[in-house]
Amino acid sequence: MPVAKNTCDLSRCFLCRHSPPAWHALIGANRKNLLFKKGAAIFHEGDVANGMYFVYSGTVKVHRKWGSQKELILRFGKAGDMLGYRGLGDEKKYTVSATVIEPAVICYVDLAFFESLLQTNHQITYQLMQCYANELQNAEKKMSKLAHMNVKARIADTLLTLQNQFGKTKEGHINIQLSRLDIAAFTGTTYETLFRTMQEFIQEKLIKVSGKKIVVLKEKKLAALTWTQ
Amino acid sequence: MPVAKNTCDLSRCFLCRHSPPAWHALIGANRKNLLFKKGAAIFHEGDVANGMYFVYSGTVKVHRKWGSQKELILRFGKAGDMLGYRGLGDEKKYTVSATVIEPAVICYVDLAFFESLLQTNHQITYQLMQCYANELQNAEKKMSKLAHMNVKARIADTLLTLQNQFGKTKEGHINIQLSRLDIAAFTGTTYETLFRTMQEFIQEKLIKVSGKKIVVLKEKKLAALTWTQ
DNA sequence: ACAAAAATATGATTTATATCATGTTTTTTA
DNA sequence: TAAAAAACATGATATAAATCATATTTTTGT
Numbered sequence: 336m337p338v339a340k341n342t343c344d345l346s347r348c349f350l351c352r353h354s355p356p357a358w359h360a361l362i363g364a365n366r367k368n369l370l371f372k373k374g375a376a377i378f379h380e381g382d383v384a385n386g387m388y389f390v391y392s393g394t395v396k397v398h399r400k401w402g403s404q405k406e407l408i409l410r411f412g413k414a415g416d417m418l419g420y421r422g423l424g425d426e427k428k429y430t431v432s433a434t435v436i437e438p439a440v441i442c443y444v445d446l447a448f449f450e451s452l453l454q455t456n457h458q459i460t461y462q463l464m465q466c467y468a469n470e471l472q473n474a475e476k477k478m479s480k481l482a483h484m485n486v487k488a489r490i491a492d493t494l495l496t497l498q499n500q501f502g503k504t505k506e507g508h509i510n511i512q513l514s515r516l517d518i519a520a521f522t523g524t525t526y527e528t529l530f531r532t533m534q535e536f537i538q539e540k541l542i543k544v545s546g547k548k549i550v551v552l553k554e555k556k557l558a559a560l561t562w563t564q
Numbered sequence: 565m566p567v568a569k570n571t572c573d574l575s576r577c578f579l580c581r582h583s584p585p586a587w588h589a590l591i592g593a594n595r596k597n598l599l600f601k602k603g604a605a606i607f608h609e610g611d612v613a614n615g616m617y618f619v620y621s622g623t624v625k626v627h628r629k630w631g632s633q634k635e636l637i638l639r640f641g642k643a644g645d646m647l648g649y650r651g652l653g654d655e656k657k658y659t660v661s662a663t664v665i666e667p668a669v670i671c672y673v674d675l676a677f678f679e680s681l682l683q684t685n686h687q688i689t690y691q692l693m694q695c696y697a698n699e700l701q702n703a704e705k706k707m708s709k710l711a712h713m714n715v716k717a718r719i720a721d722t723l724l725t726l727q728n729q730f731g732k733t734k735e736g737h738i739n740i741q742l743s744r745l746d747i748a749a750f751t752g753t754t755y756e757t758l759f760r761t762m763q764e765f766i767q768e769k770l771i772k773v774s775g776k777k778i779v780v781l782k783e784k785k786l787a788a789l790t791w792t793q
Numbered sequence: 794a795c796a797a798a799a800a801t802a803t804g805a806t807t808t809a810t811a812t813c814a815t816g817t818t819t820t821t822t823a
Numbered sequence: 824t825a826a827a828a829a830a831c832a833t834g835a836t837a838t839a840a841a842t843c844a845t846a847t848t849t850t851t852g853t
Binding site for chain 4: 602603714715753757
Binding site: 399401402405407409420421430431453457460461463464467468469470471472474475476477478479481482483484523 | 700
């Protein structure tokens, strides 16, 4: 893993946000800045977990494979987000994969250092707990959506979720560029179904698309669709 | 909510397990023991969160409604499990419902006391973090199962999961008695599909069922089914 | 103890969505 | 810059699983 030139400024990431400035030098001394290019794997499900990753810039997908073909994207990570650490009580293995979508600078600290931080800096433990609790809520929401919403509703929901999480550019399109396949994997459907449903939305003028740039035109109507059944 | 006669013995629940004995008196003074009967709601999604609940005995389901009919059971709680607390950063509302399946004694502490515990007893914060991290892993697993496994595979998986979590009685059946509807809701399918698939399993002698007592006969074969597609 | 409400049991029908198949275009990489 | 690999685009087809319908049995509340 190549070390990044433009290194983390010790202000943005989870660790630095939640620890007093006095700690930043220590964190700086114990973190590596890694530069990943598009498509690179940060870690794989099944790998032994050796550390924590913090996204400084770029975009990352967190996903799980099923069988040989199917994959579900659990969430996307952007600047400020945390990757990699989980309960670990039992098995110190990653249970998800993390792959780069847009070239990313990632801060890395090894588990030993991270756990020593947790031991001494209770604020970080507390924030980590809060962070997991929030992610857990999201996961639970996503679960019931997968179980009960039909594909059209889920796709409408996906578009709104992406716009919510990544915001809009000045030009008005959702500020993340994904392949249709990734959007499908995030929605939990196939490429073909996603493609056709997006065409429908375009026909109905709910969205406007050029290449990977998506503009939500009728937010209210898309939101209404998420209530279908 | 009626107060229970057979009160919590201050040893089993999350709070007591993870705090030194010196704290138990304080916890004892600040917790209420509540007795819930079958079908009773402990809390509802949308309710303002006022406290934490700990299962002392009995069985509880944690679930979310979708529309008027459909519901997904996210997990079951038994003695020692915790209910109710979430990130709360933004909204102090329960995002799930908890309903009693088998009559339950529940320990309750209000949020103010619980948060004061977290402030002073870092071990509890750390354990809570670990607990959420584990639940998050489970949630992520369940998500990909919902997205990618077919119903038959999911039902096989459900039966194995239940046996794993609740163990077997001396008579050999899974040590939890659920309605078919609840099993369906936990699997994320309809009652009818669940029923038919279980009949299939019975025909194929993978399981044996009498009333709500389920015996897994061919664990390996059921496990193999979970790999279908 | 009896009425009402859940839960169980099954057949018939529908439909939403995955799968298959194939061609074109764009992007990546050697 | 050519070749290979992704990504994009669509039509045709199959099918898994939901929905609808209805009857019986069991449980629960009063």
